[in-house]
Amino acid sequence: xxxxxxxxxxxxxxxxxxxxxxxxxxxxxxxxxxxxxxxxxxxxxxxxxxxxxxxxxxxxxxxxxxxxxxxxxxxxxxxxxxxxxxxxxxxxxxxxxxxxxxxxxxxxxxxxxxxxxxxxxxxxxxxxxxxxxxxxxxxxxxxxxxxxxxxxxxxxxxxxxxxxxxxxxxxxxxxxxxxxxxxxxxxxxxxxxxxxxxxxxxxxxxxxxxxxxxxxxxxxxxxxxxxxxxxxxxxxxxxxxxxxxxxxxxxxxxxxxxxxxxxxxxxxxxxxxxxxxxxxxxxxxxxxxxxxxxxxxxxxxx
Amino acid sequence: xxxxxxxxxxxxxxxxxxxxxxxxxxxxxxxxxxxxxxxxxxxxxxxxxxxxxxxxxxxxxxxxxxxxxxxxxxxxxxxxxxxxxxxxxxxxxxxxxxxxxxxxxxxxxxxxxxxxxxxxxxxxxxxxxxxxxxxxxxxxxxxxxxxxxxxxxxxxxxxxxxxxxxxxxxxxxxxxxxxxxxxxxxxxxxxxxxxxxxxxxxxxxxxxxxxxxxxxxxxxxxxxxxxxxxxxxxxxxxxxxxxxxxxxxxxxxxxxxxxxxxxxxxxxxxxxxxxxxxxxxxxxxxxxxxxxxxxxxxxxxxxxxxxxxxxxxxxxxxxxxxxxxxxxxxxxxxxxxxxxxxxxxxxx
Numbered sequence: 001x002x003x004x005x006x007x008x009x010x011x012x013x014x015x016x017x018x019x020x021x022x023x024x025x026x027x028x029x030x031x032x033x034x035x036x037x038x039x040x041x042x043x044x045x046x047x048x049x050x051x052x053x054x055x056x057x058x059x060x061x062x063x064x065x066x067x068x069x070x071x072x073x074x075x076x077x078x079x080x081x082x083x084x085x086x087x088x089x090x091x092x093x094x095x096x097x098x099x100x101x102x103x104x105x106x107x108x109x110x111x112x113x114x115x116x117x118x119x120x121x122x123x124x125x126x127x128x129x130x131x132x133x134x135x136x137x138x139x140x141x142x143x144x145x146x147x148x149x150x151x152x153x154x155x156x157x158x159x160x161x162x163x164x165x166x167x168x169x170x171x172x173x174x175x176x177x178x179x180x181x182x183x184x185x186x187x188x189x190x191x192x193x194x195x196x197x198x199x200x201x202x203x204x205x206x207x208x209x210x211x212x213x214x215x216x217x218x219x220x221x222x223x224x225x226x227x228x229x230x231x232x233x234x235x236x237x238x239x240x241x242x243x244x245x246x247x248x249x250x251x252x253x254x255x256x257x258x259x260x261x262x263x264x265x266x267x268x269x270x271x272x273x274x275x276x277x278x279x280x281x282x283x284x285x286x287x288x289x290x291x292x293x294x295x296x297x298x299x300x301x302x
Numbered sequence: 303x304x305x306x307x308x309x310x311x312x313x314x315x316x317x318x319x320x321x322x323x324x325x326x327x328x329x330x331x332x333x334x335x336x337x338x339x340x341x342x343x344x345x346x347x348x349x350x351x352x353x354x355x356x357x358x359x360x361x362x363x364x365x366x367x368x369x370x371x372x373x374x375x376x377x378x379x380x381x382x383x384x385x386x387x388x389x390x391x392x393x394x395x396x397x398x399x400x401x402x403x404x405x406x407x408x409x410x411x412x413x414x415x416x417x418x419x420x421x422x423x424x425x426x427x428x429x430x431x432x433x434x435x436x437x438x439x440x441x442x443x444x445x446x447x448x449x450x451x452x453x454x455x456x457x458x459x460x461x462x463x464x465x466x467x468x469x470x471x472x473x474x475x476x477x478x479x480x481x482x483x484x485x486x487x488x489x490x491x492x493x494x495x496x497x498x499x500x501x502x503x504x505x506x507x508x509x510x511x512x513x514x515x516x517x518x519x520x521x522x523x524x525x526x527x528x529x530x531x532x533x534x535x536x537x538x539x540x541x542x543x544x545x546x547x548x549x550x551x552x553x554x555x556x557x558x559x560x561x562x563x564x565x566x567x568x569x570x571x572x573x574x575x576x577x578x579x580x581x582x583x584x585x586x587x588x589x590x591x592x593x594x595x596x597x598x599x600x601x602x603x604x605x606x607x608x609x610x611x612x613x614x615x616x617x618x619x620x621x622x623x624x625x626x627x628x629x630x631x632x633x634x635x636x637x638x639x640x641x642x643x644x645x646x647x648x649x650x
Contacts, residue, residue: 187386190353195400195451196374205399209390 032272039266045259053262060266069242070267073250074274077227079158080165080246085226088166090219093173098203101181112174119171127234130164134235153236157244161232169226173218180214181207213286220282224275247271303329304350304455304487309359311345311511319345320356321511327504330485332478334502336492338534342511343491344459350489351457352376363454374403379448380457383464385440387432393419393443394428400451411450418446422480438469445477449484456481458490462497474500495535499523507531529571529643538576538605541615541633542643543590545572555590555610559635562650564642570649573641574633576618581606582632583625589632590615594625608633 006013039060043053064070096115100108118126133140134152142148153160184207192202208215230248238245238253245253251271255264304327311320319342327333335343348354350361352373360369368376379400387396394415395402401411419425422442432440441461448456461477462470478501481488492498498505499519506516507530515527526532532540545554547568552561554572564570582589592608592615604624608615608631617633625631642650 185384185386187382187384188388190351190373191380191382191386191447192399192403193353193373194351194376194378194380195403196372197403201403206388209388 035265035269035272038262039269041262043262043265045256045261047259056262060263061270063263064267064270069245070250072242073245073247076158076244077246080162080229080232081223081226083158083162084165085169085222086219088162089169089173089222089226090215092166093170093175094177096170096174097177097181098207100178115171115174118168123231123234126168127231130160130235134160154240157236157240161235161244161246164235165226165229165232168231169222173222176214176218177211180211184210216282216286220279223278223282227275227278228271303327303362303364304489305360305362305365306346306350307360307362309346309349309361310357311342311349311354312357318511320349323359323511323513325506325513325516327487327489329487332481332488332490332501332503334490334492334498334505335508336495336498336505336534337508339493341508343493343508345511346508347380347457347459347489347491350455351378351380377454378457379451379453379455380459381441381444381448381461383460385444385464387440387443387447389432391432392428393424393430393432393435396432396443397424397446397450399447404451414450415446418450422446422449437465438473441465441473445480454487456486456488456490458488460491460493463492463494470497477501496537499535507534525648526573526641527648528646529573530646532573532641532643536575536577538616538618540641541572541574541576541579543572543574543613543615545570555613555615557590557632558587559640562642564644564650568644571643573643574635575639576605576616578636578639579617580634580636581617581619581623581625582634583629584632586632586634589634591630591632594627594629594631597624597627606631 004013008016038053040055040057041053042056042060044050096111100111121129131153136142136149136151136154139152141152142150188206188210189202192206197205228248229246230252232244232246233249233252236244238249247267248271251264251267254267255261258264304325306323306325309320309323310318312318321342323346335346337343345354349356352368352371352375356369360367362368363376363378388399391399394412397415397419398411401414402408406414416425416428419428422445424439424442424446427435427439432443435443441464444461462473465473474497481501490501499522502519504516504518505522506513507522507526508514509530515522515531517525522531523535526535526540529542533542543555545552545559547553547561547564547566547570550561550566552559552564552570552572559572585591590608590610592610594606595609595614596605596607598605598607599621600618602621603618604621606617606619606625608617615633619625641648
């Protein structure tokens with residue numbers, strides 16, 4: 001058995017892979033390393049340290065880890081991911097996909113169209129629409145609810161950006177779950193129905209076990225995207241008083257508004273580490289599931 | 303007992319899947335719904351199960367009207383063509399699933415699963431995953447799950463069609479014996495006429511959402527009510543030859559046969575099973591003449607196809623009696639086995 005299926009030989013095969021590796025090195029690995037290096041300096045946007053940054057060791061990292069503003073920001077990000085990605089997009093997306101699964105025709109196309117539209121519109125446009133909706137004076141929501149002068153973005157900044165991001169990103173989960181639900185054999189659901197299973201029982205006993213891998217993959221993707229999402233900045237800019245300052249916004253505020261590029265780079269690197277840990281945790285869940293299935297299937301065939 | 307009264311199902315878009323079905327299935331009866339694909343047999347089964355809602359009509363199980371009840375409230379168990387075994391559960395958990403939904407204690411339901419599994423020779427496989435089972439074993443797990451909850455009726459949707467040919471015959475015998483022992487009313491859907499004839503106490507032959515004929519396998523096989531039923535039943539297709547009564551005799555495809563009570567001038571369709579004809583190599587007035595065109599060896603017999611002027615006639619001859627290809631031969635129908643149809647109804 002040969003592993004050289006294409007018959008290219010090592011040299012030519014490497015030549016084909018090289019351009020891709022070069023691009024990854026230039027645009028992914030180098031910036032990551034550069035971020036680590038910057039995080040070790042007192043590099044600033046302006047002033048003396050901008051011209052001659054000095055190495056300060058791990059001061060930026062220890063500083064960030066000891067900073068309550070970083071802790072608050074991390075907590076807000078966890079809330080943001082949990083609220084808008086997991087509880088929002090994943091749950092809402094699954095619910096829509098489940099309700100629409102057996103429907104055809106105009107209702108389905110309309111819902112899918114509207115949901116998809118909110119996903120493909122540019123962030124800046126969407127942010128403008130939401131500011132128009134939530135605005136204190138003359139906002140559409142206040143007009144609809146009859147609550148003139150209510151400042152949604154000031155009084156409920158986290159809730160606002162969670163609802164906003166749920167609305168914005170549900171399409172992906174909905175489409176992923178729609179496709180996954182197509183793979184649930186109707187006879188399995190019908191067997192459960194004939195046994196007298198309620199809808200929650202059907203979901204627990206038939207649907208979720210079959211969709212486990214889809215669900216985990218979807219949660220991994222949307223968690224990472226939401227964790228790194230900067231769009232809420234366009235609505236609240238992290239305010240008021242940092243009450244919606246999620247990590248990407250925090251980095252922006254520290255590095256570009258505050259000018260501390262070194263500290264910003266250090267925080268960025270910490271975010272990178274958190275992302276890595278999340279990804280590894282999900283992959284472990286996925287792999288653990290696969291391994292236990294393989295172990296179960298490993299017995300002698302009948 | 304299952305009673306269906308004036309059952310009609312019209313799907314959105316106007317497709318009439320069921321058209322005025324009236325049927326009573328007796329206690330403990332093994333009842334087959336037979337027909338070509340798209341005839342409405344599966345829709346009828348699913349309507350009894352409650353998975354489809356009838357447009358009009360009523361369904362009663364043991365004199366209780368269940369027309370508007372949910373599938374889970376009808377006390378019926380269904381076995382699907384793909385068996386619908388849950389891949390993430392062990393064999394024992396699969397069999398015990400309906401009992402788990404009925405909130406029966408774990409020890410009790412697993413004991414019940416073990417009992418049923420042992421009966422179906424699955425006793426050693428209880429801890430296995432479905433992916434480790436053969437097709438025949440999976441089919442028995444699906445049966446065991448249906449049996450374990452003691453339903454009033456079993457509904458089988460082509461339960462044997464995913465098995466290979468030899469296993470299917472074994473499973474058929476097994477299924478018939480099991481149904482006898484359990485004596486539970488059973489409705490099963492099949493497109494395989496041999497399966498229906500072999501298994502059922504009674505058969506309903508369906509076409510275009512209607513029941514064309516209901517009867518015992520013997521009745522359906524010997525006296526098919528219409529040319530459609532006649533051509534659908536039987537392992538070799540029936541010869542259906544147009545003919546006409548003139549001068550007191552029936553003229554069909556070159557043969558002259560007694561017309562019986564049929565009046566002069568009637569146009570009829572003459573039905574003759576290949577099994578109910580003999581092949582003669584000398585000229586016969588009461589035989590259909592033709593040239594031997596094809597010989598198909600069926601093991602204990604050979605199916606001979608005669609090429610007549612404008613049609614093909616098939617006759618089954620015992621092994622060793624095959625005529626040479628290209629020879630002239632006459633297919634002679636046996637007395638009282640022929641079927642005469644006028645205007646799609648049996649007249650003699």
